[in-house]
Amino acid sequence: MQEKLKRKALFLDRDGTINIDKDYLFRIEDFEFQPGIFDLIRSYSDQDYLIFIITNQSGIARGYYTENDYLQLTQWMTEQLQINGIHVEKVYHCPHHPEITGSCTCRKPKPGLIVQALKEYPIDPERSVLIGDKERDILAGQNAGIGKNLYIQPLLKKGVF
Numbered sequence: 001m002q003e004k005l006k007r008k009a010l011f012l013d014r015d016g017t018i019n020i021d022k023d024y025l026f027r028i029e030d031f032e033f034q035p036g037i038f039d040l041i042r043s044y045s046d047q048d049y050l051i052f053i054i055t056n057q058s059g060i061a062r063g064y065y066t067e068n069d070y071l072q073l074t075q076w077m078t079e080q081l082q083i084n085g086i087h088v089e090k091v092y093h094c095p096h097h098p099e100i101t102g103s104c105t106c107r108k109p110k111p112g113l114i115v116q117a118l119k120e121y122p123i124d125p126e127r128s129v130l131i132g133d134k135e136r137d138i139l140a141g142q143n144a145g146i147g148k149n150l151y152i153q154p155l156l157k158k159g160v161f
Contacts, residue, residue, distance in 0.1 A: 006124035009089075010044040011114055011141065014055035016133030017152045018077070026065035028076050036156045038084040044129065045086055050121060053091040054113040054140070060095035067095060092116055108132075109139035114146065131155065 015021045018041075020032040045051055059065050070093065078088045092113040094106040106112035118125060129148045130141030141149035 006122045006127075008047070008049045009052055009117065009121070009123045009125075009128040010041070010049040011052050011054050011117070011128065011130040011146065012041065013108075013130075013132035013134070013137045013152075014053055014077075014091075017131055017137070018053065021133070024059035024062070024064045026059060026069040026073055028073055031073065031077065033080070034152070034156060038081070038086065040131075040155060041081070041086050042084070049129070050089045050123065051086060052089055052117050054108070054117075054137075055091070055093045056108050056136075057093045057095050058097035058100075058107075061097040061100040070095070089121065090117065109136040109143060111140050111144035114140060114144035118144065 012018055015025060018034060018037055019025065020034060022030055025031060041051060057070055060067055060070060074091050078091065081088055094104065094108070094113060096104040096107050098104070098107065104110070104112070106116070114130070117123060125145040126147040128146050129150065130137065130146045131150050131152050132138055132141070133152045138149045138151065
């Protein structure tokens with residue numbers, strides 16, 4: 001019976017998936033949503049998926065921007081998603097870089113960010129979906145047991161949500 005209570009989740013990478021990838025993005029004025037991304041996310045939300053964002057943010061470890069800079073951009077981004085009818089349950093980020101901070105369990109392709117969500121929310125990983133733009137995103141999903149792991153590029157080009 002407990003399994004029936006578990007929900008489907010959509011895990012989204014940020015840079016290159018939700019927004020156009022710009023190296024070490026932390027300024028609101030530099031943030032550009034991917035064309036079609038609101039419709040894509042909303043299509044999952046409409047199917048009762050919980051929405052999560054998982055993102056590597058090594059710019060914090062590198063000193064390019066602060067944790068506070070990252071949090072301000074994240075708050076703005078989630079507000080913009082909300083304005084467009086999308087509720088994000090939680091955003092998880094890895095602020096590490098192995099050459100600077102040492103090894104961690106949260107930097108994709110390791111599954112730590114997803115595993116944390118699986119512990120905090122009643123999610124059925126096999127019925128869940130991950131969408132990313134890089135192999136490390138797909139591997140993180142596979143390593144966490146996510147049932148479907150997709151590259152964003154073909155989804156946005158075809159408009160198939």
